[in-house]
Amino acid sequence: MTTAATATSKAAANPAGGNLRFYGIWLIGIAVLIVLPMIFSSGGSRTSFSLIGIAIVFALSYNILLGQTGLLSFGHAVHYGLGGFAACHMMNAVVSHGWPIPLPFIPLFGGLGGLVFAMIIGWVMTKRAGTVFAMISLGIGELVASSSLILRSVFGGEAGITTDRTALPKMLGWSFGPQLQVYYLIAFWLVLSAIAMYALTRTPLGRICNAVRDNPERVQFIGYDPHVVRYLAFCFAGFFAGIAGGLAAINFEIANSAYLGAIQSGLVLFSTFIGGTAYFFGPILGAILVTYLQLGLTNLTTAWQLYFGIIFIGIVMYSPGGIAGLLMMHRPLIRAGTLWTVIPSYLVAIVPTIALACGVILVTETVARFSGGDPINLFGIAFNPASPVTWITAAILAVGGFFVARLTWRRIAEAWDRAATVARDRGYLA
Amino acid sequence: MLELIVISTLNGVLFGMLLFLLSSGLTVIFSMMGVLNFAHASFYMLGAFFGFQLTKWIGFWPALVLAPLLVGAIGMAVERYGLRNTHKHGHVAELLLTFGLAFAIEEIVSMIWGKSPLDYRVPALLDFPAFTIFSTNYPAYKIFMLAVSVIIFVALLIVLKRTRVGLIVQAALTHPHMVGHLGHNVGRVFMLVFGVGSALAALAGVIAGPALVTQSDMAASLGPILFVVIVFGGLGSLPGAFVASLVIGLVQTFAVALDGSLASAFGPLDPSAGPSVLTDIWNVTVAQVAPIVPYLLLVIILIVRPMGLMGTRES
Numbered sequence: 124m125t126t127a128a129t130a131t132s133k134a135a136a137n138p139a140g141g142n143l144r145f146y147g148i149w150l151i152g153i154a155v156l157i158v159l160p161m162i163f164s165s166g167g168s169r170t171s172f173s174l175i176g177i178a179i180v181f182a183l184s185y186n187i188l189l190g191q192t193g194l195l196s197f198g199h200a201v202h203y204g205l206g207g208f209a210a211c212h213m214m215n216a217v218v219s220h221g222w223p224i225p226l227p228f229i230p231l232f233g234g235l236g237g238l239v240f241a242m243i244i245g246w247v248m249t250k251r252a253g254t255v256f257a258m259i260s261l262g263i264g265e266l267v268a269s270s271s272l273i274l275r276s277v278f279g280g281e282a283g284i285t286t287d288r289t290a291l292p293k294m295l296g297w298s299f300g301p302q303l304q305v306y307y308l309i310a311f312w313l314v315l316s317a318i319a320m321y322a323l324t325r326t327p328l329g330r331i332c333n334a335v336r337d338n339p340e341r342v343q344f345i346g347y348d349p350h351v352v353r354y355l356a357f358c359f360a361g362f363f364a365g366i367a368g369g370l371a372a373i374n375f376e377i378a379n380s381a382y383l384g385a386i387q388s389g390l391v392l393f394s395t396f397i398g399g400t401a402y403f404f405g406p407i408l409g410a411i412l413v414t415y416l417q418l419g420l421t422n423l424t425t426a427w428q429l430y431f432g433i434i435f436i437g438i439v440m441y442s443p444g445g446i447a448g449l450l451m452m453h454r455p456l457i458r459a460g461t462l463w464t465v466i467p468s469y470l471v472a473i474v475p476t477i478a479l480a481c482g483v484i485l486v487t488e489t490v491a492r493f494s495g496g497d498p499i500n501l502f503g504i505a506f507n508p509a510s511p512v513t514w515i516t517a518a519i520l521a522v523g524g525f526f527v528a529r530l531t532w533r534r535i536a537e538a539w540d541r542a543a544t545v546a547r548d549r550g551y552l553a
Numbered sequence: 554m555l556e557l558i559v560i561s562t563l564n565g566v567l568f569g570m571l572l573f574l575l576s577s578g579l580t581v582i583f584s585m586m587g588v589l590n591f592a593h594a595s596f597y598m599l600g601a602f603f604g605f606q607l608t609k610w611i612g613f614w615p616a617l618v619l620a621p622l623l624v625g626a627i628g629m630a631v632e633r634y635g636l637r638n639t640h641k642h643g644h645v646a647e648l649l650l651t652f653g654l655a656f657a658i659e660e661i662v663s664m665i666w667g668k669s670p671l672d673y674r675v676p677a678l679l680d681f682p683a684f685t686i687f688s689t690n691y692p693a694y695k696i697f698m699l700a701v702s703v704i705i706f707v708a709l710l711i712v713l714k715r716t717r718v719g720l721i722v723q724a725a726l727t728h729p730h731m732v733g734h735l736g737h738n739v740g741r742v743f744m745l746v747f748g749v750g751s752a753l754a755a756l757a758g759v760i761a762g763p764a765l766v767t768q769s770d771m772a773a774s775l776g777p778i779l780f781v782v783i784v785f786g787g788l789g790s791l792p793g794a795f796v797a798s799l800v801i802g803l804v805q806t807f808a809v810a811l812d813g814s815l816a817s818a819f820g821p822l823d824p825s826a827g828p829s830v831l832t833d834i835w836n837v838t839v840a841q842v843a844p845i846v847p848y849l850l851l852v853i854i855l856i857v858r859p860m861g862l863m864g865t866r867e868s
Contacts, residue, residue, distance in 0.1 A: 195645050197652075247855050254589045255788065257648060258780040259855060265777045266848035273841055274833045385773065389656065396649060426664055432657030439650045440635065443642045491664045 149318070156310040160303055169302045171418055176309040177370045178414040182394040182406035183320050184363030189392075190400030191324060192356040193336030194249070195257040198264025199364055199391050202237035204383030205267070206365025207372040208278060209236025214286040214372075225294035226373065230312050233369020234362045240267075241361025249353035252339065264388055271380040283379025286372070299373075309370050316363050321403055323359060332356050390417070393431055397438050399445025408446050426491040433483065459546035468538040472531035479528045482521030489513055556687035561810045562803065567695055569802025570702035574757040575775070576782045576794040577709055578750030584789035585726050585746050587644050588636060591651035594776035595658040596751040599624050600758025601767045602662055605673040613676035620759045621752040628751025632744045655772065663769035670768040698760050705753065706795070713791070722746060781847045785854050787864020796862055801847050808843035 156176075160169050181203055188194040210233035217224045248259050271278040278284070289300045297304050323329050331352050334342045339349040372378045381387065390413065398409020413431070420427035442449050456462040485506065506513045579593045600620050607616035631654065639646045674680075675694045682690030713719040725732045725742050733739045765771070782801055786793030815835045854861060 193645075195648065247852065250855070250859050254583075254587075254644060254648060255784065257645075258589065258784050259851070261777050262781050262784070262848045262851045266845055266852065269845040269848070273837050273845070276833050385777075389652075392649075392652070426660060429657055429660035429664070432653050432660060435653040436635075436650060436657065439642075439646055439653060440639055443646050487664075490661075 153314055156314065157307075160306050166302060169306050171415070173302065173306045173309050173374050174418070175411055175414045176306070176313045177367050177374065178391075178394060178410035179407050180313055180316050180370065181364055181367035181391050182398065182410035183317060183403075184360050184367060185391045185395045186400055186403075186406040187320065187323065187332075187356055187360040187363070189395055190405070191329060191336065192332040192353055194252060194353060194356070195254075195260075195392075196360075196388070197257055197261035197385070197392070198267070198388055199260070199360070200383055200385075200387035201264050201267045202241055202361040202364035203368035203371070203387060203391075204271070204378070204380070205240050206233035206237040206368030207378035207382045208284065208368075209233050209365065210369035210372040211284045211286045211378040212277075214288065214291060215284070217292075218287070218290045223292055226288055226291045226299050227294055227308055227311065229291070229373060230366045230369035233372065234366040237365020237368060238358060238362040241358045245354050245357040245361070249357050250350060252335075252349070252353060261385075264383070264385060268380060268383045268385065271383055278380060279378075281380070283377050283381075285377045288373050288376055305374055308373065312366060312370055316366055317407075320359075320363060324403060328352070328355060393435055397435060397445055399447030399449075401444055402447040402451060405445050405447030412446070424488065424491065426487050429487055430484075455546045455551040456542050459542075459549045459551040461542040461545045464542045464545075465535070465538045468531070468535045472528065472535055475524050475527035475531055478520050479524030482517055482519070482524050485513065485517035486521055489517055556689065557810055559686060560689060560691075561806050563691065563695070565803035565806035566799065567699050567702075567802070568806055569799035570699055570706070571757055571761055572779070572782055572802055573795050573798035574702050574705055575754055575779055576786070576798055577706070577791060578753035579779060579783060580786075580789060580791055580794045581709075581713075581722075582747055582750040583783070585722065586636075586647075586743055588647045588651070589644075589780075589783075590747075590750070591648060591776070592631070592654040592658060593651075593750070593754050594772040594779055595655045596624050596628060596754040597758040597761075597775065598662060598769070598772040599627070599658065600755025601673070601762035601771065602666055602671070602758075603755065604759030604762050605666075605671050605767055608673070608676075613678075617756075617759055621755040624755030624758075625748040625752030629744050629748035631751075632747035636747070637740065637743075655776070659769060659772055666769065668769050670766045671762075673762045673767040675763040694764060698764060701756070701760055705756070709753075710791075778847050781851045784861055785847075785850060787861030790861070790863040793861060793863030801850065804846055804850065805843055808839050808846050811839040814838045 159172055163169070163172070181199075184202075185196070185199050188196050188199065210229050213224075213232040214226075214229055216222070217229075244263060248256065248263060251259075272280060288305070289298050291299075299305055299308060331342065331347055332355075335347075335349045335352045335356075342349050342352070368378075368382060371382065394409040394413040395406045396409070397413060398407065399405030416431070417427065420430060424430075438445060444452075453462060456465065489506075506516070575593065575597055579590055582588060582590050582593075603620035603623055604613075604616045607620055611619075631651075635650055635654070636647055639650050675692070679692075679694045679697050681693050684691055713722065721732060721737055721742060725737070725739050729739045732742075778801065782794060782797045785801065786795070786797030814837055
């Protein structure tokens with residue numbers, strides 16, 4: 124988290140070149156968003172891209188809490204879900220009253236739904252940070268998710284409320300019936316909210332949020348109330364989560380209690396943390412990876428949640444900076460030109476690490492399919508979950524792979540230390 | 554009415570003591586290591602499933618001893634190889650580690666035992682009505698559960714307050730370095746406390762398994778209530794957890810037993826008003842609200858007394 128601060132301060136010290144590269148990255152991102160559905164034009168991939176876009180907005184909003192302000196929330200889906208319900212009700216109201224509000228403005232009402240709830244409940248919740256906040260957010264999340272089943276007229280009970288996005292007034296001649304048009308709507312809001320959230324990190328409020336995360340006492344000494352700062356961050360996070368929920372409501376044309384639940388809150392925590400909380404692009408990476416895995420793995424295996432759990436535990440234990448942290452670690456080495464000294468040890472480590480991963484997968488699938496008896500297909504090789512050969516192979520791969528892999532990881536650490544020392548001598552590493 | 558009150562009180566105290574059995578382990582772990590163990594309810598679930606499996610193989614009574622020991626060993630391994638390495642990244646990382654663990658345990662359990670409820674029965678020795686009250690038979694097994702919970706509670710209090718072990722544990726809580734300088738292995742103390750906490754949770758699982766439902770989502774449904782108990786009672790306060798467990802156990806049991814709604818008390822609303830939030834609230838029965846009662850209590854206590862019932866620290 125301190126590395127993020129130093130990285131941004133360096134960028135600020137070099138405005139001319141930094142600006143060009145900064146806007147370049149955003150423009151490339153927008154161009155990719157526009158071109159992507161043209162290259163992968165199948166209906167399935169367009170749906171996936173839409174889901175990933177929603178997940179990115181949601182994960183970025185979560186990072187306002189977790190990464191920027193240091194608030195670990197287990198109930199962030201509440202704002203997402205309420206945003207979804209607000210958007211659905213708004214869409215139905217627009218249709219029944221004949222208001223001239225076209226579909227692209229609907230996510231804004233989703234955002235307002237998330238914001239209003241954050242404003243109401245946030246003041247009590249953000250009184251305390253850390254573990255207490257985590258538990259309270261969990262409790263509030265459960266409260267809202269359970270209440271949604273009782274208040275049937277608003278939340279539609281188990282079935283939820285449905286809506287029809289094509290019934291709204293047209294805009295630019297788009298009916299938003301085809302998935303492609305919905306994708307572009309989501310991409311538009313993704314860019315808009317990403318820019319807004321990035322801008323938020325550069326405002327004085329964003330900076331004070333970081334200060335509250337790192338040292339609330341000191342913030343209090345210089346005259347800011349950490350409680351107010353946390354509350355404001357909470358409201359912003361609620362607003363953007365509501366936008367994500369509104370986009371989801373448009374995409375699925377339904378909002379139900381599953382939007383609000385613990386699973387949704389857990390997924391956004393996974394995405395954000397796996398991607399990395401210290402950098403703005405971390406949650407984006409995480410949301411892409413987790414949504415992609417979720418879509419891909421659910422077809423392949425029944426135990427996909429377990430893989431998530433294992434990946435998550437691995438990240439927490441070995442790389443708390445997430446994937447973004449891992450990537451950014453290499454930047455000073457590239458600049459100092461010492462990265463090549465580390466590469467050989469990476470290559471050596473790949474083989475046993477893959478063996479370990481295969482072992483874990485084989486063990487998991489053997490257990491998962493033991494009663495069913497379906498064969499396991501791992502990279503084209505078929506394994507019978509009931510045969511001892513499979514168990515022995517799995518055990519050898521997992522245990523043997525682990526011990527060999529640990530040796531190679533140690534070598535990486537040594538090579539890394541040497542490379543980092545050189546980089547530090549050349550002045551590229553603080 | 555009297556019948557309802559007596560039976561609900563009994564059941565409420567029973568549920569409350571069970572909650573306390575779980576939250577005591579969680580509280581001790583939390584106040585020692587500052588780690589909020591998200592996987593605590595998962596250890597409870599593991600206890601129930603191990604209890605079921607061992608009961609099938611070797612009978613209930615050996616299972617009652619063996620299952621908590623096994624889960625305690627798992628807990629110690631988690632502390633030794635997981636939490637201890639994560640400690641340097643701070644408490645949030647530790648909390649996240651246990652969160653991921655809870656996720657993984659739930660998945661593993663449903664992989665091995667399936668997602669449907671297990672046929673985990675009360676042992677034959679205790680399968681009789683203890684006494685008949687208002688023509689309702691009160692099962693002996695529930696009395697047994699209550700007895701175990703009370704015994705554990707008393708034993709825990711004595712160990713923590715009256716013995717040398719408790720002295721070291723309490724000292725390690727506030728002055729870990731000093732205790733280390735005096736020659737105690739603080740790391741091992743932490744590991745043992747974590748193991749004992751997990752074993753307590755598993756014990757609760759073994760005895761609660763036959764009475765409640767044993768299935769793979771039992772941790773996810775109980776976990777949040779456990780955290781409500783901890784926050785409600787005041788973080789790190791064992792007496793607070795005790796009072797909070799009883800309050801929540803009783804309130805929830807009474808809420809389930811009551812069938813009244815505002816509509817039944819004051820008459821239905823004017824039907825011409827149509828369905829709205831107001832009619833929802835008006836018609837909902839107390840029993841339907843029972844699942845959200847603990848969370849409502851949480852919100853109220855946070856507004857009135859943010860440090861919890863008997864908590865001392867502000868953050």
